[in-house]
Amino acid sequence: MDTSGNGQLHRDAGGRPRRSAGWLARAAVSAAFLLGMAFSSTAFAQDQQLPVVTAAKPVVREIVEDDEFVGRFEAVDQVAIRSRVSGYLDKVSFQDGALVNKGDLLFTIDQRPYQAAYDAAKSQVDVAKSLLEFSKMQLDRADELARTGNISTATVDDRRREYLSAQAQMQGATAALTTASLNMEFTEIKAPLSGRIDRRLVSVGNLVQPDSTLLTTIVTRDPIDFYFDVDERLYFSYARDAKARGGSMQEGAGGLDVEVRVADRAEAVFKGKLDFAENRIDNATGTMRVRARFPNADGILQPGMFGRINVPGSLPHSGVLVPDEAIGADQDRRIVLLVDEAGMVSAKPVRTGPLLDGYRVIRSGLTGGETIIVNGLMHARPGTKVKVEMVTLPPKAETVGLQQ
Numbered sequence: 217m218d219t220s221g222n223g224q225l226h227r228d229a230g231g232r233p234r235r236s237a238g239w240l241a242r243a244a245v246s247a248a249f250l251l252g253m254a255f256s257s258t259a260f261a262q263d264q265q266l267p268v269v270t271a272a273k274p275v276v277r278e279i280v281e282d283d284e285f286v287g288r289f290e291a292v293d294q295v296a297i298r299s300r301v302s303g304y305l306d307k308v309s310f311q312d313g314a315l316v317n318k319g320d321l322l323f324t325i326d327q328r329p330y331q332a333a334y335d336a337a338k339s340q341v342d343v344a345k346s347l348l349e350f351s352k353m354q355l356d357r358a359d360e361l362a363r364t365g366n367i368s369t370a371t372v373d374d375r376r377r378e379y380l381s382a383q384a385q386m387q388g389a390t391a392a393l394t395t396a397s398l399n400m401e402f403t404e405i406k407a408p409l410s411g412r413i414d415r416r417l418v419s420v421g422n423l424v425q426p427d428s429t430l431l432t433t434i435v436t437r438d439p440i441d442f443y444f445d446v447d448e449r450l451y452f453s454y455a456r457d458a459k460a461r462g463g464s465m466q467e468g469a470g471g472l473d474v475e476v477r478v479a480d481r482a483e484a485v486f487k488g489k490l491d492f493a494e495n496r497i498d499n500a501t502g503t504m505r506v507r508a509r510f511p512n513a514d515g516i517l518q519p520g521m522f523g524r525i526n527v528p529g530s531l532p533h534s535g536v537l538v539p540d541e542a543i544g545a546d547q548d549r550r551i552v553l554l555v556d557e558a559g560m561v562s563a564k565p566v567r568t569g570p571l572l573d574g575y576r577v578i579r580s581g582l583t584g585g586e587t588i589i590v591n592g593l594m595h596a597r598p599g600t601k602v603k604v605e606m607v608t609l610p611p612k613a614e615t616v617g618l619q620q
Contacts (some may be wrong), residue, residue: 269592287444335426537575
């Protein structure tokens, strides 16, 4: 029996029933759909198994590269306090480690011998003065008598000789009194400059020898100098940059701004200026001593303290910056991992520079347009695919975190 209407069932010439072409088409579509779903599920599962990494574009901006050196702080002025006269130490007039001002009394040497010597010299001045006055009167009287012819010329000459001798004695006595006065003054040892004084090195009652016995030291506090050494290669680079700025290395490279950090990493950096370099390179070490000066009003920086100074090592130029953790090692070279639009990873050798604002300067190897892996390097290998999550690197890594 034939079925009419939709024509779903037909019989062939032998009377056997057969399926229509429409039913077969729908079956083929269903099979294709199921096969597509199977392939989609497999691809989704593969995507879920790819390692996830964080990638970003390098930071490209104008930079000035820094070079880091280790050096030591030294006082701008320092004085070793010694006595100019000998004697027993009678008094100490300061507290160990205190701040002193120029002219403050520090030590007193026993003054009694020098007071006696001063009094004796003063009496000799009085004697010489009276002798000079007497010889002057004798000479004036002789000159008056010589004009009337009542005295010989030889006698006048004797009176003049006695007067000149009395003048010389007066000068000698005055010089002796000046020496005694100076020695008396030197028994009071005063601060030649303002600064922080060290502990006393000699106790009261000890014998002090002139110009040899070290009593204490004084160092200035503000400002303070920082000395470090640069090698010959870096000196040429600094000298060229200094000339471009219109200065010279020996005069501080035009007052170049520098920063120094001390052992306490929690302490903020100290800002100062380069102000001096020696006029020759040391033959033994092949280095040149350079000095920077820093304000130190609060007295935190101390002479003898070590620090790390950052000196601008280039003129301003466009630089490529990447996070330090994005740089890996491949034997004796540094590499960064690049990722393309398809998620394929490749390695790129780079030449690194100093740290700047929390990033590592890339001197060669990157142009700044690449996409680099900044997190998850342990899960990525060159030649493999990864799942990429893009982020934007801030201009300064020290102050701002990564932003999605």
